[in-house]
Amino acid sequence: MTARLRVDWPACRARGLCHELLPELVDLDEWGYPIVGGEVTPDLLADARAAVRMCPRLALRLEEPRPL
Amino acid sequence: MSAPPVAASDAPRVLEGPALLAGLGGGPGLAAHRRQHGELPGVGTDDLLAALGRLRVRGRGGAAFPFETKLRTVAGRRRPVLVVNLSEGEPASAKDCALATARPHLVLDGVDATAAALGAREVHVVLPGERPRVTSAVRAALAERPVRRRTVVHTADSRFVAGQARAALELIAGRPNLPVTSWTPEAVSGHRGRPTLLSNAETWAQVGLLVLRGERGYAALGTADEPGTTLVTLSAATPTVLEVPFGTPWRDVLPTSWAGRPVLVGGFHGSWVSWEELAAGTVSVDAMRAAGTPLGAGVLICPEEPPAAYTARLVGYLAGQSAGRCGPCRHGLPALAAAVGTGDQERTTELARLVTGRGACAHPDGTARLVRSLARLRVAS
Numbered sequence: 001m002t003a004r005l006r007v008d009w010p011a012c013r014a015r016g017l018c019h020e021l022l023p024e025l026v027d028l029d030e031w032g033y034p035i036v037g038g039e040v041t042p043d044l045l046a047d048a049r050a051a052v053r054m055c056p057r058l059a060l061r062l063e064e065p066r067p068l
Numbered sequence: 069m070s071a072p073p074v075a076a077s078d079a080p081r082v083l084e085g086p087a088l089l090a091g092l093g094g095g096p097g098l099a100a101h102r103r104q105h106g107e108l109p110g111v112g113t114d115d116l117l118a119a120l121g122r123l124r125v126r127g128r129g130g131a132a133f134p135f136e137t138k139l140r141t142v143a144g145r146r147r148p149v150l151v152v153n154l155s156e157g158e159p160a161s162a163k164d165c166a167l168a169t170a171r172p173h174l175v176l177d178g179v180d181a182t183a184a185a186l187g188a189r190e191v192h193v194v195l196p197g198e199r200p201r202v203t204s205a206v207r208a209a210l211a212e213r214p215v216r217r218r219t220v221v222h223t224a225d226s227r228f229v230a231g232q233a234r235a236a237l238e239l240i241a242g243r244p245n246l247p248v249t250s251w252t253p254e255a256v257s258g259h260r261g262r263p264t265l266l267s268n269a270e271t272w273a274q275v276g277l278l279v280l281r282g283e284r285g286y287a288a289l290g291t292a293d294e295p296g297t298t299l300v301t302l303s304a305a306t307p308t309v310l311e312v313p314f315g316t317p318w319r320d321v322l323p324t325s326w327a328g329r330p331v332l333v334g335g336f337h338g339s340w341v342s343w344e345e346l347a348a349g350t351v352s353v354d355a356m357r358a359a360g361t362p363l364g365a366g367v368l369i370c371p372e373e374p375p376a377a378y379t380a381r382l383v384g385y386l387a388g389q390s391a392g393r394c395g396p397c398r399h400g401l402p403a404l405a406a407a408v409g410t411g412d413q414e415r416t417t418e419l420a421r422l423v424t425g426r427g428a429c430a431h432p433d434g435t436a437r438l439v440r441s442l443a444r445l446r447v448a449s
Contacts, residue, residue, distance in 0.1 A: 006249075007426070009393070009394035009426060009428050010247075010391075010394055012394075013395070029422055030399075030422075031400075033426070
């Protein structure tokens with residue numbers, strides 16, 4: 001299992017920083033809310049973590065598989 | 069905000085049934101309940117889990133999640149909390165109302181037996197905001213029973229999404245009764261981070277029946293794959309609630325006056341199905357899910373109005389019921405309602421796809437399912 005991004009929808013206010021920081025994985029819908037696609041491949045992991053950290057609403061989380 | 073096509077009722081017609089709804093003539097009191105079913109026997113968690121697994125008892129709130137899985141998750145953790153969800157946010161449904169007013173002690177026996185098995189010391193009961201008869205019936209039933217553990221009663225808002233699991237936990241925690249993002253299952257971390265077994269009233273009643281009747285008694289009805297019965301609400305100004313064994317042909321359940329007209333199966337978040345297709349099948353969680361018309365919470369609606377017009381009205385109502393917290397739902401559902409209203413099928417399809425899976429709760433997903441099923445009905449006819 002690979003990591004994936006999840007949006008805390010009630011927290012999100014369509015600021016769009018996630019798309020700026022991670023256009024490979026985050027598109028925006030017609031109202032500016034993120035459309036998160038695909039899995040977070042290892043080469044995108046650092047950018048994904050940055051997007052999570054930089055979200056002004058703290059509305060993005062990276063769910064990483066836990067070691068068993 | 070538009071009104072629901074069907075208003076919530078707290079006085080449904082409740083028909084005598086084979087198990088949950090048996091012996092209605094005795095009334096809802098505790099003495100009559102004990103005469104009918106006997107004292108509540110003690111049951112161990114392991115035995116209860118094994119029976120629930122073999123009988124495939126699943127949640128009756130709409131998602132049909134295996135109750136055994138939930139119970140197993142809670143059972144391995146400390147200081148569990150139990151929640152009886154009687155909020156019945158879907159106006160067209162009246163089965164939880166029927167249980168609360170006619171068979172409240174079956175619901176509470178299910179809770180008591182499980183709480184005793186788990187050693188749970190805290191129970192929360194979530195009542196509907198706009199069905200006063202349910203509130204008085206449940207309060208009367210609770211007053212008849214010995215107090216064995218801390219039991220707290222809450223009243224949900226009169227909103228479609230207020231009964232959603234996380235919204236109910238928010239209410240219990242004293243916050244606004246609206247859905248929030250669930251990062252972990254409630255059974256792992258629910259109320260105050262404690263393992264929380266939250267189930268719909270019918271689910272608890274099924275557990276109560278299992279404990280009272282025993283596994284063989286429970287499995288005497290239904291099929292080998294799906295033992296037992298399920299409650300169905302036939303929507304109308306005065307809805308009818310009836311209990312049907314799994315495996316019963318729908319032809320025997322549906323009113324003859326519905327013949328030939330499309331039926332909305334599963335309520336406001338449900339799917340349209342032609343009368344012919346529905347009548348050819350049986351009451352089954354598995355088969356109906358496989359057919360793309362899940363039974364959900366068991367609500368069936370057969371409007372006089374054509375499906376397209378009814379759906380447009382319904383989506384307008386559902387858009388107004390959005391809590392307005394999640395952007396895709398707040399913006400997407402009104403846009404979807406407009407597209408359905410003008411009959412713009414391309415835009416409808418686009419929006420249905422756009423809102424799906426993008427909210428704290430399944431309200432946008434359920435609304436999208438409804439409009440997709442209308443398109444399917446058009447193709448089929």
